Amino acid sequence: MSAHPPEPAATTVSNGKPADGDTLPGLILALSVYMMWGLLPLYLQLISDLPPMEVLAHRIIWSLPFAGVVILAAGQTRDVRAAIRRPRMLALAALCCIFISINWGVYIWAVSNAHTVDAALGYFINPLFSIALAAIILHEKLTKGQILAIGLAFCAVMILTIETGSLPLVALALPVSFGLYGLLKKLVPIGGNAGFTLEALIMSGPALAYIIYLEATGSGHFLNSLRNALLLVGCGAATAIPLMIYANAAKLLKLSTIGIMQYIAPSMIFLVAVLIFREPLELPKLSAFALIWTALVIYTLSMFRTRRSRKLKGG
Structure with a gap:
């Protein structure tokens, strides 16, 4: 799930008109992709004996061919070529690359070093950090429910900090890096698939150089x-394919449905960490999860009330 996508700006059906409701294909696609992200730790565990930086480099390099196939099939190569010729877009995309690389790298390291529970906590915090970031940077107004949810998330982080004597770096690095990535993506005027391909192209240079260095030195x-x-x-494949599936699922679902379903992946990551990897769940972490889950319930209810109020006003 270290490649969480930003929420789509609107859901559309194949005729280009906004979707008024959810569709069964959309639900199936979304469920499939969130399950893929939820089970990703099991795959990463297979290569947990390899250095995380090397895994990250290969993850970048080998996502490019899969993304390229989709771009070619969709006829979106023109979008990528146009973006490459615009220095400002390249600069913004390069910043996106920095934050998504941090996100992927921290996630790989967490799974390899028995911190998958912390990773799950980080991805539960993610939507709450994103709305806080939107309020601070974009000056978006928060509801009372959202403010309360953010406050509870802050309390959870403080509990972990006080009880463990240090900041929960994994649980903070994942939402912060992805929140900033999502914020920057809003400033890059390019579609999801083309944007991901552009980022993969930019990252592939340093990644390939690092891989060549490792192989040349016998490391x-x-x-x-x-x-x-x-x-x-x-x-x-585990990086690019779910992102492409998600791009299609988002067109067939309402934003509120996508918002609820996003909790499937961190829930599965949490269960994998505790039930399969047998990572310990100490009382401070359990208390933090309880606060975060309460915050997410409040946040979700607030989201539904806001959308319902807007519909009533619009009707």
Whole structure:
């Protein structure tokens, strides 16, 4: 799930008109992609013995061919070429690359070092951090429910900090890096698939250079075994394919449905961490999760009330 997409600006059906409701294909696609993100730790665990930076580099490199196939099939190569010729867009995309690379790298490291529970907590915090960021940077007005939800999330972080004696870096780095990534994506005037391909192109240069350096110095693992090679190539598929599926699912669902379904992935990550990886769930973390889950319920109810109020005013 380290490649969480930003929420779409609007949901549309194939004729280009806004979707008035949810569709069964959309629900199936969204459920599939959130389950993929929820089960991603199981895949990353297979290569947990490899250095996280090397896994990150291969994840970037091998996501590019999969994204390229989709761009070619959709006839969106013109969008990517146009973006490359615009320095401001390239600069914004490069900033996006920094934050999404941090997000992916922290997530890979967390799974490899038995901090998957912290990663799940981070992705639960993510929507709350995003609305706080929107209020601070974009001056969006918050409802009382949203303010309360953010306050509870802050209390959860403080509990972990006080009880453990240090900031919960993984649980904070994931929402902060992705929140800033999402904010910057709003400033880049390019579609989701083309934008992801542009970012992959920018990141692929440093990633390829790092991989070549590792293999040249004998520190790389790609050529060590067929298993490693296949799993590292698979990281690209595990990154690009869910994002492309999500792009199609978002067109067939209401924003409120996407907003609710986004909790499927961190819930599954949490269950994988506790039930399969057997990571300990100490009382401070359990208390933090309780506060975050309460905050998300308040946030979700507030979101529904706001949307219902807007519909009534509009009607």
